[in-house]
Amino acid sequence: MRMAESSTRKVGRTHIEEDRISVLPRNVHETILCFMPIRDAVRTSILARNWRNCWTTIPNLVFDEDILSEKSRYIGRSRGLELAALNFVSVISNVLLLHNGPILRFSLCFPGFCDAKIILDCFGQWIPLFSSKGIKQLYLEGLKNVWLPYTPAFGGLTFLKEIVLTDVSTSEQNVFNCPVLEKLILFCCEGLLPINFRAPNLKYLRQMYTKMPSDYSLAGLENIIEFSCMVACDREMPSETSNVVKVFGCLNKIEKITISTYFIAYLAAGGSPNKFPHPLHYLKTLTFTDIHLTRVSEVSCLLCMIRSAPNLSKLHILVDWLRKDAGEGNLNNYWVNVSEDCTIDQLEIVTICNLKGQRTELDLIKYLLARSPLLKTMYINYSTSVLKKDAAAAMTKEMLQYSKTSSGTQIIHLKQIPFELYY
Incomplete structure (x- = not known):
């Protein structure tokens, strides 16, 4: 009898534990499913009645x-790209056909073994289905060597607020008509911007x-407030x-700019004035990553942008460590001849990383300390080569001499480069 009672208690306890998730509110079920691959989410329909249509x-x-x-996947790889693509879109179509709620985010990664x-x-x-379901975010990845057509169809994405495209190109004009689009991320998408976007409310561009x-060109995108750009390969232009x-x-409304690698060289081409015609x-935040x-x-180019931003409060600089060094010869007298007598009135935080122990780096630090009356903190990070040569102590000593002209500025050493300085 005791063994039977014990077994009954165990079965009852197990039954209760198994039902804990099933009795949760439906919105909790949906949250759980959002963290699962769509294939596994659909499979939950066989768990219990409460889960049948939750996905x-x-x-x-x-x-x-x-x-x-x-x-x-094996059939696709062995029998051809077309069959694999048909299987792929068939599964997606069935999911969309059975889906009953709004679709706020749709992400599609094109398999390499399918006909794109x-x-x-x-x-x-x-x-059209996405538009009717109020889509806000669209992610397309892996459209290699495919040109986007369908101007009328893409023109219907009036609810879209975010687009991420990877390896996409197009020969059409006005492909994307997105009046409420706020965020656009383009990776290796040649020729898409700006002629293929009507996005008057775009605020974030990467x-x-x-x-x-x-x-x-960024013509027609005057409402951008955050911008970042990186170019992977050098190209003399x-x-x-x-x-x-x-x-x-x-970009009269721009608040944050991140410039990286060879895009810096592109911006520097043609020379830079002391200031922009219009400030x-x-x-508020300016980041130069991999600058020489x-x-x-x-x-x-760097000083032009600093002088053109009267309300700049944060400046982040990562010294280049990939491109070939041009040598210091052409900058021996540069800082002596910088006659622009201006102050960086609102600058409060400066971060300079991967210092190599060069004279030009100290000249820039001296320039910033001397012209930034409200500068609170300057974060410094040395490259491994400088630390090995034990040259960091000498650089720090000289910086401390400079800091006396900027009362209240604290110099803090960083062991690692902050994440935000990586593109």
Whole structure:
């Protein structure tokens, strides 16, 4: 009898424990499913009655090759790209057909073993559905060597607030008509901006190019408040006019700018004036990643932007460690000849990382300390080569001498480069 009672208690306890998740509110079920791959989320429909249709209302849908069974993936690799693509879009179409709630985010990663054109054809047919379900975020990844058509269909994404595209290109104009689009991220998308976007309310723009396009422009995107751009490969592009003024001169509302690697060289082409014709009054945070402080053109570009931002409060600089060093010879007299007598009135925080022990680095630090009356903290990080040579102590000693001219400024040493300085 005792054994029977004990067994009954165990069974009862196990039954209660198994039902704890099932009896949770439906919105909690949906939250749980949002963290699961869509294939596993659909499978929960067989768990219990409470779970049967729960997956049909999750607002975030993410599709990649994992939605296909191992058998389907094998068939695709062995029998051709077209069959794999048909299997892929068939699964997605079935999910969309059974989905009953709003779709706020749709993410699609094109498998490498599928015919991307077939998937793209079906994607064009899904767009009206996305619009009717109030889509806010769209992620497309892996559209290599595919040109986006469907101007009318894409023109219907009037609810879209965020777009992320990777390896996408187009030959059409006015492909994206997004009147409420606020965030746009483009990775290796040649020729998409600005002619293929009507986005008057765009506020956040992030780009990465393999090579800098010759016709780069931000015309028509005057409402941007945050901007970042990186170029992976060097490409000499002589310019008769100042690129830095051409790119940023129209961004009257810009608050945060991040400039990285070869995009710095592009901006520096054509020379840089002391200041922009019209100040960037709203610019508060400026980041230069991988800048060569031994190149007059890049240093002049940096100072031009600093002087053009009267309300700049945060300045972050990561000294270049990848590109070939240009040498210090062309900067021996540069700082002596910098005659612009200006103050950086609102600057409070400066971060300079990967210092290599060069004279030009100390000259920049001296310049900032001497012209920043409200500077509170300067964060310094030395490269490994400087630490090995034990040259950091000498640099620090000289910085402390400079800091006497900027009362109240604290110099703090960082062992690691802050995450925000990486693109």
